[in-house]
Amino acid sequence: MSINNYIFLASALFSIGVIGVLTRRNAIIIFMCVELMLNAVNLLLVAFSKMHYLTASVIDHTTKAGTDGQIFVFFIMVVAAAEVSVGLAIIVMMYRNIHSVDVNFLNRLKH
Amino acid sequence: MNLIILSAVWGLIMMYGGVVSKRKSTPKILAIVGISILLITNLLEYYNLFAIHVDVKGMLKFTPFGLVFNSIVLLSMLFYFLLSTEDFDKVGAYPSEYYALIFFVLCGIGLASSFDTLLMLFLGIEIISIPLYILAGSDKKNLKSNEASLKYFLMGSFSTGVMLMGIAFLYGATGTFYIDAMNLGTGHLQPMVAIGIVLLMIALAFKVSAAPFHFWTPDVYDGSPTVFTSFMATIVKVGGFVAFLRLFDNAFGKMQSEWQTLIAIITAATLLIGNVTAVFQQSVKRMLAYSSIAQAGFMMFAIFALNTFAREGLILYSAAYCIATIGIFAILAKMKDYTFEGFNGLAKSHPALAFMNTVFLLSLAGIPLTAGFFSKYYMLIGAVKNGNQIWLVVFAVLMAAVSAYYYFRVIQAMYFREGNAEVAPVSGRFQTILAVATILVIILGIFPSLLTDLLYY
Numbered sequence: 001m002s003i004n005n006y007i008f009l010a011s012a013l014f015s016i017g018v019i020g021v022l023t024r025r026n027a028i029i030i031f032m033c034v035e036l037m038l039n040a041v042n043l044l045l046v047a048f049s050k051m052h053y054l055t056a057s058v059i060d061h062t063t064k065a066g067t068d069g070q071i072f073v074f075f076i077m078v079v080a081a082a083e084v085s086v087g088l089a090i091i092v093m094m095y096r097n098i099h100s101v102d103v104n105f106l107n108r109l110k111h
Numbered sequence: 112m113n114l115i116i117l118s119a120v121w122g123l124i125m126m127y128g129g130v131v132s133k134r135k136s137t138p139k140i141l142a143i144v145g146i147s148i149l150l151i152t153n154l155l156e157y158y159n160l161f162a163i164h165v166d167v168k169g170m171l172k173f174t175p176f177g178l179v180f181n182s183i184v185l186l187s188m189l190f191y192f193l194l195s196t197e198d199f200d201k202v203g204a205y206p207s208e209y210y211a212l213i214f215f216v217l218c219g220i221g222l223a224s225s226f227d228t229l230l231m232l233f234l235g236i237e238i239i240s241i242p243l244y245i246l247a248g249s250d251k252k253n254l255k256s257n258e259a260s261l262k263y264f265l266m267g268s269f270s271t272g273v274m275l276m277g278i279a280f281l282y283g284a285t286g287t288f289y290i291d292a293m294n295l296g297t298g299h300l301q302p303m304v305a306i307g308i309v310l311l312m313i314a315l316a317f318k319v320s321a322a323p324f325h326f327w328t329p330d331v332y333d334g335s336p337t338v339f340t341s342f343m344a345t346i347v348k349v350g351g352f353v354a355f356l357r358l359f360d361n362a363f364g365k366m367q368s369e370w371q372t373l374i375a376i377i378t379a380a381t382l383l384i385g386n387v388t389a390v391f392q393q394s395v396k397r398m399l400a401y402s403s404i405a406q407a408g409f410m411m412f413a414i415f416a417l418n419t420f421a422r423e424g425l426i427l428y429s430a431a432y433c434i435a436t437i438g439i440f441a442i443l444a445k446m447k448d449y450t451f452e453g454f455n456g457l458a459k460s461h462p463a464l465a466f467m468n469t470v471f472l473l474s475l476a477g478i479p480l481t482a483g484f485f486s487k488y489y490m491l492i493g494a495v496k497n498g499n500q501i502w503l504v505v506f507a508v509l510m511a512a513v514s515a516y517y518y519f520r521v522i523q524a525m526y527f528r529e530g531n532a533e534v535a536p537v538s539g540r541f542q543t544i545l546a547v548a549t550i551l552v553i554i555l556g557i558f559p560s561l562l563t564d565l566l567y568y
Contacts, residue, residue, distance in 0.1 A: 007283075014276055021269050030265055037272030041279050048283040056286075068288055072230055076275060079237045083271075086244050087264050093248060094257045103261070 006047035013040035027091050027101040031084075038080050045069045045076075112163050112173065113152040114181050114221035121145040122214035129207025138207035139196040145214065146192055150185040153178060157565075169289065170228045177224040179426055179565045180353050184220055184346055187433035188213075191342065193544045194441035198338035202249050209249060212242035213342065220346065223354035227361075228288040229278045232354060236274065236318060239350055240267045243343060247335040259334025266327040270317035277310030290362045300369055308363055308370055312377075315358070319351040321411055322380035325404050329388075332400035340396065341440030344403040349429040352410050356425055359414050367417060374415045375500045381408035382510040389517045396449045398517055399439065402475065405514055406432055409490050409507065415500075416493035423563040424489030430555060430562060431482035435471040438548050441541075442468050447533035454521055455530025463542055464534070465525045467549045474552050476518040477511050482555035487511060489559070 013036060020033030049069030056065035095101055128141050155161040157178040199206040219238030226232045244267060248260025278288070284303040285293045295304060313324065320328040332340045363370065385405030392398040410432075413425040442464055446453050458465040474483035494504050525532075555562060 003283075010279075014272075017272065018269075021265070027261060027265070031268075034265070034268045034272055037269070038275060041272065041275040044276075044279045045282065048279065048286075051283070052286040065286065068230075069282055072233075072278075072282075072288065075230060075234065079234070079241075079271075082237075082241055083268050086241055087268065090244060090248055090257075090260050090264050093251055094261055097252065097254060097257055103265075 003047060003051050006044065010040045010044035010047070013037075013043070025103050027094070027103055030103065031087055031091070035080065035084075038076060042073045042076055045073050112165060112167075112171070113156045113161070114149055114185070115171075115218055115225075116163055116165070117149055117152060118214045118217040118221060121149070122211045122218070125207050125211040125214055129205060129211075135200065138210050139192075139199075141207075142192050142196070142210040142213075143189070145210075146185060146189050149217065150182065150189060153181050153185055157182065169291075170231050171222070171225045172227040173225050175566050176422060176426070177353070177357075179562075180224050180349075180429065181221060183426065183430045183433065183562075184217070184349065187346060187430070187437055188217065190434060190544065190548050191346070191437050191441075194437065194541060195338045195341065195444065198336075198444050202336045202338065203251070209246060209339075212246055215242045216342075216347065216350075220350040220353075223350050224357070226354070226357065227290055229281065229290070230288050232358060233271075233275065233278060235354060236351075237271060239347060240271070240318070243267075243339075243347060246339045246342070247331060249339065250336050253334075255334035256336065257334075259331045262327050262334075263331045266317065270314045270324075273310050273317070274314030277307045277314060279307075280304070280310065281307035290358075293362055295363060295366055300366065305369070308366075309373070311358065312370065312373065315351065315355045316377055319348055319355060319407050319410070320404055321377050321407050322384040322404065323377075325381065325384065325407075328404055329397055329400045332403065333394070333397050337396065337440060337444045340400075341437055341444070344399065344440070345433040345436045348403060348407065349410075349433060352407075352413070352425060352429070356413050356417075356422070360417055360422075364417055371415065371499060374411065375503050378408055378411040378415055379503060379506055381405070381411060382507055386510045386513045390513065392517070393451065394449050395443060395446075395451060395454065395521060398451075398521075399436070399443070402514065402517070403436070405510070406475065408510070409487055412490035412494050412503075412507070415503070416490075416497040418493055418496055420489050420493030420496055423566060424486060424493055426566065427482070427489055427555070427559055427562055428486035431474055431486040431552065434548050434552055435474040435481075435483065438471045438545055438552075439468060439475075441545065445535045445537055447535070451520055451524050452528075452530065454524040454532055455528040457525040457532040457534070460532060461534055461537070464537065464545070467542075467545045468525065469522050470549045470552055472518040472521055474556070476515045478515075480553065480556045482552045482559070484556055485559040489563075 017033045017037035021030050024030055049066040053066035056063040216239050219235050222231055222235030226235055244264040247263045248256055250256035280303045284301050317324040385401050385408055389398050389401035410428055413421040474481035477483045477487040491504050
């Protein structure tokens with residue numbers, strides 16, 4: 001399959017995530033949209049990694065090209081996990097104080 | 112390398128120090144000792160005397176620029192800790208956790224000032240950001256602090272997603288994460304490289320709060336506990352800028368003509384929005400938040416110009432901006448009332464504090480004989496030498512004139528208004544340290560080469 005299909009799929013997922021972050025008002029859903037963005041990047045990195053491997057392996061059969069893309073994906077997963085743990089803690093802290101996870105509520109506090 | 116390893120280790124020591132010893136003074140002493148050790152080892156690494164060597168496979172590169180920058184950050188941190196340890200106790204019951212998180216942020220700054228692959232850039236930016244989400248929300252019962260923390264978290268993770276997408280596209284176009292191996296700038300611009308550069312530019316503009324991606328800044332800075340606002344607005348912001356400069360200098364420097372106009376627009380918008388909005392603020396804390404956006408506009412000149420003046424200017428700007436802003440925030444944290452009226456008559460009751468505050472504010476406004484003047488001068492001369500978009504320099508000078516208005520409002524309130532400013536008791540030690548910072552600001556304003564010469568050791 002051509003690389004363009006993967007780029008298209010990843011861009012679509014990423015755009016859905018961006019639109020979700022910008023339009024939704026529920027903190028948990030915004031958070032899920034951010035995760036969707038990160039996973040679109042993971043998909044794209046793996047696809048590019050395979051692409052670079054295939055182009056390099058034509059010349060050299062034992063090439064290691066493309067492995068760093070897949071390693072990057074693991075780093076993204078680790079960082080995303082750290083972000084989830086901090087982010088959910090923040091959302092729970094907010095829920096304890098106002099019994100809601102609606103982002104609009106917070107904007108009322110502006111002076 | 113020293114900074115990266117030792118700050119991570121010292122963060123753990125701080126964390127468990129709070130478990131082992133229940134005495135209130137232990138975390139303060141540990142933090143000040145830790146930052147002094149980091150500063151000394153970093154300076155030793157600069158003179159090649161003592162450096163921990165780890166094989167990083169070329170992922171990090173330690174240049175004099177990065178090491179001098181680290182030293183400035185650590186010196187400002189030393190001032191920050193000496194001035195604000197008392198405020199840490201007011202925020203929560205377990206201050207050693209906050210110190211630990213701050214040391215982890217310093218580890219991220221060490222990565223941001225020395226990365227040589229996009230992987231390390233990503234990790235550095237994330238290690239800086241994640242502890243800050245917690246610090247912003249550390250006042251758990253305060254709704255404003257909750258709001259700040261949630262907003263910072265959502266915006267921060269959003270910009271991380273954008274940055275990663277940019278990195279993925281660059282990887283697709285070049286097949287490597289190593290900045291040296293990318294070899295951009297030969298031939299015509301590929302669409303994937305263009306998308307990657309624009310997305311990285313947006314993400315880093317988010318992190319350094321440059322317009323039009325600045326909208327989270329005032330709420331976050333206003334809502335967070337003052338002592339952490341001071342940290343976020345200074346150390347973290349210049350850390351973001353050094354990553355920005357390194358990336359655009361080393362990786363995209365050769366294709367500057369392609370993206371320079373975009374940076375010029377971001378710079379102009381940041382200067383305009385930061386300065387004009389700051390004029391209308393009633394709270395000094397919120398005014399300082401907008402002023403930090405305005406100062407970010409001046410620091411953007413380093414990325415616009417990308418020459419020796421820009422690099423020297425960023426070093427000088429980080430020192431001038433960090434020390435002055437930390438000093439102003441330390442005084443602000445002692446005030447009962449954060450509005451401009453709260454400063455009325457401070458000169459009568461506390462002449463020394465008022466004088467030092469004046470010097471810091473003058474430095475931020477860029478008045479000669481203070482460090483702020485030469486840092487702005489270097490930035491603008493860099494843009495003039497670069498030669499493109501001279502209108503931007505004229506615009507920046509105009510905006511610097513606007514900024515004088517709101518800085519002088521505080522000075523006017525302190526000296527020429529009647530009133531009794533309520534100030535929490537200040538110790539003699541606090542005033543002495545502030546005086547040292549003031550002298551440093553004036554010395555850098557007279558001999559800026561003391562700092563810039565260090566880059567060519």
